[in-house]
Amino acid sequence: MPEYPEMEHYRKLLAERISGQPITDVIVTRPKSINVPEETFQEELIGRTVWFVERRGKMLLFHLDNGKRLLLHLMLGGLIRYESRDLTPDGQPQERPERSVQVSIGFPQGELCFIGLRLGYLHLLTVKEAISQLADLGPEPFDKWLTLEKFKERFKGKRGSLKTALVDQKVIAGIGNCYSDEIAFEARVRPDARIADIEPETWERLYHAMHSVLADAEAQGGYMELPLTNDDTVTGGYNDNCRVYDRGGEPCLNCGGTIVQTEINSRKMFYCPTCQKDR
Template sequence: MPELPEMENYKIRLEDKLLQQVITDVQINREKSINLQPELFKNTVHRQKVVMIIRRGKQLLFHLENGYVLLVHLMLGGWMFFGSESEKPKRTIQVSLSFGEEHLYFIGLRLGYLHLLSQKEVEEKLAHLGPEPLDTDFSLNKFLLRIKTKHGRLKTALLDQEFIAGIGNCYSAEICFQAAINPIKNIDEITTESATKLYQSMLLVLKNAIKHGGYMGNPVHHGDTVTGRYNQQCQVYDREGQSCLRCGAIIVQTVISSRKTFFCPNCQT
């Protein structure tokens, strides 16, 4: 499932392609992927200019000239591709937005969705989300105060979008590894020193993942050589049975909150 770095990568790649461009056509092949009647959806979006693209947590928001917002949550299996008809992947397209001869294809929206919302509806829909971990005003002190309010296992807290927005299964594992903390550990047992290291690791891992295009490999457009490069840099995620790159012990997998969790039992203590 795309997490903060993947959606930020989409934002960076698509800003260059879509900002100030006009939507010339809309194709809806699966009505369940949208939230309005198809004709109303099309009529509201058609001939509108994309004036801004914003990421919030794991969602991407395309702000239109008429004040409406297209909010996409890709969920499990969803992805986007921008290009011409001849370049599009040989996959089922649920929704597409045309910009002249090029199109933004929404693929794999079985659990994910593309909703057309007013500004007020967007605020209501995203009101539950916690702070953005990479916002400049989300300081170490704010993080330490926030983590003191949490209980239970560390992994579960990092997955909680009301605690911090945008972190999911992959990066919670990578952040805990970088901080040398076991994700199974109870938050009440984490010292201020360890919590500080966790905060620093969170910034380091997320920024590095954005720089290298996230861990999911489907290109955003033809000639995209950046997207997915972080997959080769994952230290523990999806590396069960392989040697730890820090100490040489064997990476193990367990399940926490119904999610697969990867860690090194030797150096994450």
């Protein structure tokens, strides 16, 4: 599932291409992926201009010129692909990405934004509805108000493991399964460390590790190898640079020991038992 680095990378790429552009076509092949009738969805979007693209947590918000928002959550198995494609006489794309596409949004000069939503959704919302739907999200990792002290406060009173709290979108928005393990490795603490036992100096390392890992991953296009365009050579670049995630049984890049793969609360977890401690 895409997390902060992937969605922020996609946001920047999409903003360069569609900000200020009018929507010319809307094709819905799976009505369950949207929240209003297909005809209403098309009528509301065609002719509207995308003012800008915002990211909140793992989601993208497309701000339209009539004040409404398109809220996109790819969730597991979702994709975004932006290509120049001609349409067939019945309004369907001549070609599509290999994965199934539930919504296609057209822009001038024949560009199409393909959106695959196996478990995700693309909802048309008013400003009030968008605010309400995002109200429970925690702060962004790079929010200037999220100081070290505020960061530590987000975890106060939480029970269970560090990883469980890190992936909780109500604690910090945008961190998921991959980067919770990468952050824990950078901070030299196990993802399954009990929050109540974590030492003060470890919290400081976690705070700085969150920033360094997410910034590095975003600059390298994240770990998901799903390029936005044919000439996109950046997306997925972090996949080959993960320190522990998805590297179970492989040698640790720090100490040469073996990376352990296990599960916690039905989530995959990766760590180095030598480099990472339990507090």
